[in-house]
């Protein structure tokens with residue numbers, strides 16, 4: 481093979497589409513594509529979900545919205561991180577809706593609507609406990625008294641974001657549900673957007689006119705501790721550059737963080753923390769050669785990792801190890817790294833060739 485890449489990231493767009501369909505009726509389920517669709521590639525994912533019937537897309541930054549605008553014609557495209565001074569003309573010209581998160585943002589967007597001489601689309605982001613972005617109680621009070629501040633704004637949805645949706649027993653979920661209902665009752669009438677991925681599994685009280693799943697589309701388990709209802713969407717493989725034999729007592733990699741306690745075969749693989757294969761996986765990750773687990777041994781370095789393949793005599797130079805796959809899904813790697821599936825996916829290296837199935 482003459483391929484220039486020693487790694488391969490396969491992305492199953494059928495699985496993304498199936499995951500999206502499984503989350504509910506299309507009109508009531510959008511798709512969150514921030515951070516390059518959690519590392520899978522925003523344009524291919526947007527194109528596929530649009531073909532599937534998805535008409536509501538969410539990103540974090542205006543630049544992310546611009547990257548997919550032409551691929552989702554006519555669809556609602558929302559910038560979740562809201563509006564900052566000077567960005568209004570760009571959003572208005574491209575029919576991008578900000579999630580307005582403060583009175584200042586509301587006033588700026590309404591003012592720009594007057595400049596444009598037409599109404600401009602927006603969501604209204606109400607904070608119900610996250611305390612990051614969103615209108616606080618005082619802001620809701622003001623808007624309830626002065627609804628004219630929204631004049632010129634085409635209010636598509638009122639939204640809020642759950643703090644602990646993946647923990648169904650956390651009482652903050654119910655508290656947010658009540659605060660959101662109370663805020664919406666005081667604000668001008670508009671459809672509501674509530675649940676993220678895990679919120680969709682909290683029960684009927686968390687249903688709304690438009691859900692905003694991200695992680696579940698990409699195969700992260702929205703119900704941690706229970707079987708994953710979603711399909712895996714990524715497979716990550718890397719090639720073996722060398723296999724070497726170690727004697728007991730010999731160390732591997734930087735600082736000798738692993739020492740052989742038996743005669744061992746060590747495979748050096750072309751993947752490292754510069755690829756988002758996190759350094760925290762040192763001595764922790766489990767890869768697979770076919771159906772056999774092979775443990776990562778020693779430090780993950782920038783471009784290389786080492787695996788104990790003593791039990792896999794069939795593996796040779798040029799062979800492939802599955803770093804994410806059927807036996808070791810994103811959530812398993814996340815647990816080995818002490819993080820969550822979100823961080824594993826959004827860390828997937830730009831250096832990987834992405835092949836879409």
Ligand SMILES: *Cc1c(COP(=O)(O)O)cnc(C)c1O
Nearest residue numbers: 512560641676677692693694695
């Ligand atoms: C990221 C994000 C989502 C999607 O969350 P998931 O847990 O990935 O489903 C929804 N809403 C907001 C405001 C977000 O920032």
